[in-house]
Amino acid sequence: MGAMTAETVLDRLATAVPPARIRTDAATLESYSHDDAEWAPCEPPLAVVLAETVDDVAAVVRIAGESGLRVVARGSGTGLSGGANAVADCIVVSLERMTAVLEINEAERYVVAQAGVLNDVLRATVGERGLWYPPDPASSAISTIGGNAATNAGGICCVKYGVTCDYVLGMTVVLADGSVVRLGRTTAKGVVGYDLTHLMVGSEGTLGIIVELTLRLLPLGGREERAVVGSFPSLETAGVAVAAITAAGILPSALELIDRTCLRAVDDWQHLGLPHEVEAMLLAKVDDPGAAGEAAAGRLAELMAGAGAVGVERATDPAEVDRLFRARRLAYPALERLGPVLTEDVCVPRGAVPEMLTRIQAAADDNDVTIANLAHAGDGNLHPLIIAPEGDDAAKARAKAAFDRIVEDCLALGGTVTGEHGVGLLKLPGAGDELGPRVLAMHRAIKDALDPRGILNPGKAFPA
Amino acid sequence: MGAMTAETVLDRLATAVPPARIRTDAATLESYSHDDAEWAPCEPPLAVVLAETVDDVAAVVRIAGESGLRVVARGSGTGLSGGANAVADCIVVSLERMTAVLEINEAERYVVAQAGVLNDVLRATVGERGLWYPPDPASSAISTIGGNAATNAGGICCVKYGVTCDYVLGMTVVLADGSVVRLGRTTAKGVVGYDLTHLMVGSEGTLGIIVELTLRLLPLGGREERAVVGSFPSLETAGVAVAAITAAGILPSALELIDRTCLRAVDDWQHLGLPHEVEAMLLAKVDDPGAAGEAAAGRLAELMAGAGAVGVERATDPAEVDRLFRARRLAYPALERLGPVLTEDVCVPRGAVPEMLTRIQAAADDNDVTIANLAHAGDGNLHPLIIAPEGDDAAKARAKAAFDRIVEDCLALGGTVTGEHGVGLLKLPGAGDELGPRVLAMHRAIKDALDPRGILNPGKAFPA
Numbered sequence: 001m002g003a004m005t006a007e008t009v010l011d012r013l014a015t016a017v018p019p020a021r022i023r024t025d026a027a028t029l030e031s032y033s034h035d036d037a038e039w040a041p042c043e044p045p046l047a048v049v050l051a052e053t054v055d056d057v058a059a060v061v062r063i064a065g066e067s068g069l070r071v072v073a074r075g076s077g078t079g080l081s082g083g084a085n086a087v088a089d090c091i092v093v094s095l096e097r098m099t100a101v102l103e104i105n106e107a108e109r110y111v112v113a114q115a116g117v118l119n120d121v122l123r124a125t126v127g128e129r130g131l132w133y134p135p136d137p138a139s140s141a142i143s144t145i146g147g148n149a150a151t152n153a154g155g156i157c158c159v160k161y162g163v164t165c166d167y168v169l170g171m172t173v174v175l176a177d178g179s180v181v182r183l184g185r186t187t188a189k190g191v192v193g194y195d196l197t198h199l200m201v202g203s204e205g206t207l208g209i210i211v212e213l214t215l216r217l218l219p220l221g222g223r224e225e226r227a228v229v230g231s232f233p234s235l236e237t238a239g240v241a242v243a244a245i246t247a248a249g250i251l252p253s254a255l256e257l258i259d260r261t262c263l264r265a266v267d268d269w270q271h272l273g274l275p276h277e278v279e280a281m282l283l284a285k286v287d288d289p290g291a292a293g294e295a296a297a298g299r300l301a302e303l304m305a306g307a308g309a310v311g312v313e314r315a316t317d318p319a320e321v322d323r324l325f326r327a328r329r330l331a332y333p334a335l336e337r338l339g340p341v342l343t344e345d346v347c348v349p350r351g352a353v354p355e356m357l358t359r360i361q362a363a364a365d366d367n368d369v370t371i372a373n374l375a376h377a378g379d380g381n382l383h384p385l386i387i388a389p390e391g392d393d394a395a396k397a398r399a400k401a402a403f404d405r406i407v408e409d410c411l412a413l414g415g416t417v418t419g420e421h422g423v424g425l426l427k428l429p430g431a432g433d434e435l436g437p438r439v440l441a442m443h444r445a446i447k448d449a450l451d452p453r454g455i456l457n458p459g460k461a462f463p464a
Numbered sequence: 465m466g467a468m469t470a471e472t473v474l475d476r477l478a479t480a481v482p483p484a485r486i487r488t489d490a491a492t493l494e495s496y497s498h499d500d501a502e503w504a505p506c507e508p509p510l511a512v513v514l515a516e517t518v519d520d521v522a523a524v525v526r527i528a529g530e531s532g533l534r535v536v537a538r539g540s541g542t543g544l545s546g547g548a549n550a551v552a553d554c555i556v557v558s559l560e561r562m563t564a565v566l567e568i569n570e571a572e573r574y575v576v577a578q579a580g581v582l583n584d585v586l587r588a589t590v591g592e593r594g595l596w597y598p599p600d601p602a603s604s605a606i607s608t609i610g611g612n613a614a615t616n617a618g619g620i621c622c623v624k625y626g627v628t629c630d631y632v633l634g635m636t637v638v639l640a641d642g643s644v645v646r647l648g649r650t651t652a653k654g655v656v657g658y659d660l661t662h663l664m665v666g667s668e669g670t671l672g673i674i675v676e677l678t679l680r681l682l683p684l685g686g687r688e689e690r691a692v693v694g695s696f697p698s699l700e701t702a703g704v705a706v707a708a709i710t711a712a713g714i715l716p717s718a719l720e721l722i723d724r725t726c727l728r729a730v731d732d733w734q735h736l737g738l739p740h741e742v743e744a745m746l747l748a749k750v751d752d753p754g755a756a757g758e759a760a761a762g763r764l765a766e767l768m769a770g771a772g773a774v775g776v777e778r779a780t781d782p783a784e785v786d787r788l789f790r791a792r793r794l795a796y797p798a799l800e801r802l803g804p805v806l807t808e809d810v811c812v813p814r815g816a817v818p819e820m821l822t823r824i825q826a827a828a829d830d831n832d833v834t835i836a837n838l839a840h841a842g843d844g845n846l847h848p849l850i851i852a853p854e855g856d857d858a859a860k861a862r863a864k865a866a867f868d869r870i871v872e873d874c875l876a877l878g879g880t881v882t883g884e885h886g887v888g889l890l891k892l893p894g895a896g897d898e899l900g901p902r903v904l905a906m907h908r909a910i911k912d913a914l915d916p917r918g919i920l921n922p923g924k925a926f927p928a
Binding site for chain 1: 569570571572573594615616618622623626627629630639643645646647649650651652653654655656657658659660662663665666667671682683684685686707710711713714715752753754755756811812813814815840842843844845878879880881882883884885886887891894895898899900902903904906907909910912913914925926
């Protein structure tokens, strides 16, 4: 570490942050040293600060900067790329205690909330006022809006409603010198200066620490959910259905794919009576109200049948819609029961989904690993889930080889190495290949401009 | 200028760009020295390059950089803030000849087009393939998509469908060192690295020159336009209707306001039989299909009547919808017939629209100028149009005083000094007040990082 001893730094921290918010016990240091990414490297932090105010965060950044330390900010640590993993000589600042919803403005349709508010809590809170915050990452029950913004999280309804950045109007950010600024606006439109708000979104805490967000909302009403779920005899036929749905100009509010491995894992666990002979299921929703929604749902069912579905179920009753989507929700925890899951996040052009699924199966076969597939099929965003038995180093190496192969294949098909999870640590090599040297140089120039001492989450988001 | 004589620079340019594309005659220099902003300062450029290829643009930037010159890029020069105005010792590079639509991908719903394609041409071209590019600035017939992206242009349908940045997936950019990079993606989602695409959008050519855009599209079908137009006895009652529509959770696809001065100017010119006793009109559209759209239109009509409209007209026939919106389309040219128009672009919270309209009238009265009001009322984006008789310097000074007063009032109401036109030159002081010193320092740091010699459109977008 830098010029000061750890003890001196902790003493200084304790003069600026209430000591009860500073943790240095081994168990806390360990549990805050990493997020949910399997096998991403991490180091124990020097201290964890459970920030409760913007001033706490600013003090940590200021003192770290003066002390030659780094700062890694995190929400609830649900990331899947290692973006919140602690690095050498760092202080981890957790925003999970900053949970105030500060303002709900119904007339302007926005909410101002601290970074540590859980996504589902935000959605429920604004829902009580007739407003809707669409972005719905699978982690919505446990992930924070600050983490969602720092990674530009996606979700299931993105296919129609966009991702986190589409809803961020403004924010309060702690900069690398410990100063606090407001970026963006609360008005519906605004183009003053550079779009620093969107530069911060997805920057994984490397350019500033988002402590408060102003989020655009939609009216809650006016939508009616209709689910259409098709069972397919092969991944290929499911892929054909996805292409047909896109070509027909239908905008579903969800279009998810689950393969047999996922379905079996869910059924073995929860005994939902899912069909074992089915190779893939497509779970679609439309939310247009009335006759338009009914027509779109009918068309979805026809297109699925036309593509070769062996069965198509429809539902409009909310409980029944929920039941049809249960397998999607349970798939990830069901697979985690089978062993550590290395989660991929490639995104390819929609038309390349069938080819990418074929290549993923080849990567599994060639490396002798099990890969299950969950996909936001309507976005071309695939989550191959590579499963390796606990404690088997050879299997882990084979899983890593399959992971690298999938990244290569995705780039070859015109895709991006991360659709919604972020670069973190796991996607650094792929990000380098995708961005190329000149664009990486732009990243370094901007990082140096806004964080000249390199104290904010160094080594993340793009390769050095 | 820098180390070389003008002649030497022009000689070097002529070795890299076909000489027919280089203009130095006085008439061309004059007509390319400014955009459509009244009274923004400009200087004659040293030369105008009518670029036809990416290489032309890159060569201009490279040679300018080596020669100590600056480069001002422009589309068709329809900007209203002076962002495309030439500066001392500069070469103007026009992209208006780069008009190729390079790819329309129906499966992925995107279009790749050169920067000089006109907005309406792009919309018509993708429309033939069943696709829709929503952003519709009032200048859509004459403005380029490159200029739209460089200024993050808005338009009428933004209230429901968002602005240009919401549709920019990626781009090709010429950087300040003359290198050419691809930013962004063609996939539906993607979060690799910093969001440099959105950093470029709205940066007014100060960080790079956008030469090609990849734009996200929506399906063209599935919408049915219904117009509801209300005539109001006062601006206040129209403002009350806007607030009631927002509060009711209706998402109109257009919600425009026109005041009496505009209506009279249009009617005096075109004799449309517009009601002279009316103080304001609200022009709304909804585009939900079928019963949902019919219900929303009915509710709009009720809310307008409830707020005090003296008449409400409705239309579903496309020609009739078009007729009802004609006054909106003709308002700006009608006013320009009355004298030079200094166009404001403040955006306030929707709820502050009535108060802002009152303050605008006070600014007009106190400064003895005529101000007409056009507004994207549903966005809170107001365009007070300050009219000054040609050649009257005292009137011009009074108009400028009213302009400054409106900027101050908008900030006092929590607004932004530019909703969609950009900072350019006219809004530099207001932008400084709005952003504050620390955020301005971030702007300078990023500008220095990406354009260390300061050759790209210096002095625009944010105050030095």
